[in-house]
Amino acid sequence: MxxxxxxxxxxxxxxxxxxxxxxxxxxxxxxxxxxxxxxxxxxxxxxxxxxxxxxxxxxxxxxxxxxxxxxxxxxxxxxxxxxxxxxxxxxxxxxxxxxxxxxxxxxxxxxxxxxxxxxxxxxxxxxxxxxxxxxxxxxxxxxxxxxxxxxxxxxxxxxxxxxxxxxxxxxxxxxxxxxxxxxxxxxxxxxxxxxxxxxxxxxxxxxxxxxxxxxxxxxxxxxxRLELMRYIIEKHNNSYRDNITNVLLDIEAISNSRLFGWENEIIHSIKNNQELSDSANDFIKNPSYGDGGMASAVRIVSISK
Missing domain, CATH: 3.90.550.10 (Spore Coat Polysaccharide Biosynthesis Protein SpsA; Chain A)
Known part of the structure; x- marks a missing residue:
């Protein structure tokens, strides 16, 4: 009504x-x-x-x-x-x-x-x-x-x-x-x-x-995404410049959240004896550096032993 x-x-x-x-x-x-x-x-x-x-x-x-x-x-x-x-x-x-x-x-x-x-x-x-x-x-x-x-x-x-x-x-x-x-x-x-x-x-x-x-x-x-983000950052440059600390911290928080989600999925698979995907195995063998990737790989391998 x-x-x-x-x-x-x-x-x-x-x-x-x-x-x-x-x-x-x-x-x-x-x-x-x-x-x-x-x-x-x-x-x-x-x-x-x-x-x-x-x-x-x-x-x-x-x-x-x-x-x-x-x-x-x-x-x-x-x-x-x-x-x-x-x-x-x-x-x-x-x-x-x-x-x-x-x-x-x-x-x-x-x-x-x-x-x-x-x-x-x-x-x-x-x-x-x-x-x-x-x-x-x-x-x-x-x-x-x-x-x-x-x-x-x-x-x-x-x-x-x-x-x-x-x-x-x-x-x-x-x-x-x-x-x-x-x-x-x-x-x-x-x-x-x-x-x-x-x-x-x-x-x-x-x-x-x-x-x-x-x-x-x-x-x-x-x-x-990267091309579009560059355009947006350049267009709204003053806003990004004035708030650079908060922007970087927010991006890091988003990145960490996604990394932990990925990590938890791998740990869940290991605990349930499920075969890992090629991308998951590659991540463990060649973890990224400087963004928390190596620490995440260490936690994953620790769970599996």
Whole structure:
């Protein structure tokens, strides 16, 4: 049931980006129409879809007068997701804008819960929630949000979020030159640089259903991670320079966490007399030096004797 009239006043539009997504976008639209607090309007920006069936689906959505939220369709040539989001946000009229990819969907209380967080915390320039993944991976993802320092070592907010439009306008929007991934991380850094008090808020409930596929852009972007990180560091150089100690410590903490996870998996296999993978054996025989790798190998071998 929609409770717009019984809830705090929330001025929000929703932007969905689409590219060759077939019927998946129907689920995204329906998840917005099922919100307990409805958006004022839904703006779907199609980024040059080439699939005829997907175009038919989009046209059907645009012509559906029975949807609980008015939908505006925008078709543009393929320019990438950053350009599509900028187009949608620039079409929005509300002070808050929800960003949603066309292959994902929301739990019914996403706008209510995330909107409440923004309503109660004016220093928050963006807000989102935990995610439940489906498809290839079935998991709960728990991003932390935070201030600019939190975001310098890694992204701490899902791509699906609600933003304050005035800060979007201040930071200049999404970087349309970034078409290989990490555009969300870069955008959040830009948003958090608009004011010293800026925060990204997170509702600690899985209110986003995030579709995972082996060929998705976020997987492909990992192959270009170092190249993309260099671009981000150079672009946000002042923030990195001013917080270099915290950045290095955060990166070391992340590295240690992954190393300990890898170590525990190997120890578990040894204790259960399971055959180790070639990469695990290679790690034990040729551990890395200066990053805790050698100490980890010593602990692993000690367990096996």
């Amino acid at each position: 929609n409770i717009n009239n019984n809830c705090f006043n929330l001025d929000v539009d929703a932007v969905i980006t689409s590219y060759n997504q077939g019927t998946m976008i129907l689920e995204a639209v329906q998840s917005l129409c099922n919100q307990t607090v409805l958006p004022k309007r839904i703006i779907i920006v199609d980024d040059g879809t080439t699939d005829t069936y997907s175009i038919e689906i989009l046209n059907a959505i645009g012509n559906d007068s029975e949807l609980s939220v008015p939908v505006k369709m925008v078709f543009q040539e393929n320019k990438g997701v950053s350009a599509a989001r900028n187009t949608g946000i620039n079409q929005a009229q509300s002070s808050l804008v929800l960003i949603l990819d066309g292959d994902d969907k929301l739990e019914a209380k996403f706008i209510e819960n995330v909107g409440r967080l923004l309503y109660d915390n004016p220093q928050m320039v963006i807000a989102s929630s935990w995610m439940r993944t489906f498809g290839v991976l079935d998991a709960i993802i728990r991003p932390t949000g935070g201030n600019i320092v939190s975001f310098l070592s890694h992204n701490c907010c899902p791509a699906t979020h609600i933003l304050r439009r005035k800060f979007y306008e201040q930071c200049g929007g999404y970087d349309e030159s970034m078409r290989s991934g990490f555009e969300d991380w870069d955008f959040f850094l830009s948003m958090l640089e608009t004011t010293p008090e800026a925060l990204a808020g997170i509702v600690e409930k899985p209110l986003i259903n995030y579709r995972t596929a082996s060929a998705s852009t976020n997987i492909k972007s990992m192959n270009k």
